[in-house]
Amino acid sequence: MQRLGFNRTGYSGESIDIHGVLRRIESAALAFGWRWERFTLPQLSHHGTADTLVLHRHVERARAHAYISAGIHGDEPAGPLAMERMIIENRWPADIALTICPCLNRTGFPLNTRENSTGNDLNRDYKHPRTPEVQNHIAWLETQPSFDAAFCLHEDWESHGFYLYELNPDQRPSLARAIVDAVRPVCPIDESAMIDGRETHAPGIIIPQIDPTLRPDWPEAFYLFQKKTRLSYTLEAPSDWPLPIRVNALVAGMRAALATL
Numbered sequence: 001m002q003r004l005g006f007n008r009t010g011y012s013g014e015s016i017d018i019h020g021v022l023r024r025i026e027s028a029a030l031a032f033g034w035r036w037e038r039f040t041l042p043q044l045s046h047h048g049t050a051d052t053l054v055l056h057r058h059v060e061r062a063r064a065h066a067y068i069s070a071g072i073h074g075d076e077p078a079g080p081l082a083m084e085r086m087i088i089e090n091r092w093p094a095d096i097a098l099t100i101c102p103c104l105n106r107t108g109f110p111l112n113t114r115e116n117s118t119g120n121d122l123n124r125d126y127k128h129p130r131t132p133e134v135q136n137h138i139a140w141l142e143t144q145p146s147f148d149a150a151f152c153l154h155e156d157w158e159s160h161g162f163y164l165y166e167l168n169p170d171q172r173p174s175l176a177r178a179i180v181d182a183v184r185p186v187c188p189i190d191e192s193a194m195i196d197g198r199e200t201h202a203p204g205i206i207i208p209q210i211d212p213t214l215r216p217d218w219p220e221a222f223y224l225f226q227k228k229t230r231l232s233y234t235l236e237a238p239s240d241w242p243l244p245i246r247v248n249a250l251v252a253g254m255r256a257a258l259a260t261l
């Protein structure tokens with residue numbers, strides 16, 4: 001596995017046709033009997049279709065209900081592609097209910113930018129939301145039940161391999177090692193002692209000691225952790241590696257997480 005060396009000051013890799021990805025996700029989800037809904041973003045209608053797609057997989061007597069989101073940063077294509085692959089392959093644990101937002105930043109992808117089309121980082125807007133995307137996402141989340149676990153799929157252009165963040169204040173059985181062990185055969189793990197300015201707990205695993213109330217800008221994971229779940233993972237694929245490897249990493253990590261949950 002070779003690193004590309006493209007990314008020097010930010011992500012410089014390929015982008016994706018997000019509308020095509022979402023069309024394929026939607027038709028596969030419908031074929032497999034998922035329920036879908038959209039929250040509309042009238043404030044962004046001048047940017048073309050900016051609706052947010054949500055998919056629900058209902059199962060009888062679910063062992064757990066997991067939430068997965070992807071595509072909140074428009075320069076991180078592996079997340080929506082991982083969701084596309086998993087929904088088309090349709091190999092889910094039989095007793096896990098799912099709620100999936102496959103792309104939270106619909107206007108950022110055509111521009112291949114982290115931010116949305118008005119220049120806002122949606123993943124810093126969950127404390128006092130100003131963007132229509134996040135305002136609508138939170139309004140919709142407030143209508144949802146709590147989740148047994150939440151997963152946010154990301155990429156990091158600076159990292160030396162895959163890594164994850166875990167928020168697990170109640171010391172529930174951790175999924176972190178199962179995720180990293182499943183990713184290792186398909187993608188390098190970032191073995192650095194410090195990643196993104198934080199000390200690692202084990203190779204590729206960051207367990208930040210944070211008090212979200214002290215942080216001025218909340219990412220989605222902090223909102224979920226405060227309001228919707230007590231077990232949260234942010235998976236980071238290394239975006240200086242080829243896109244298929246990053247997609248494989250997120251798919252392998254998610255499959256292990258759901259099997260272990």
Ligand SMILES: [Zn+2]
Nearest residue numbers: 073076154155
């Ligand atoms: Zn990201």
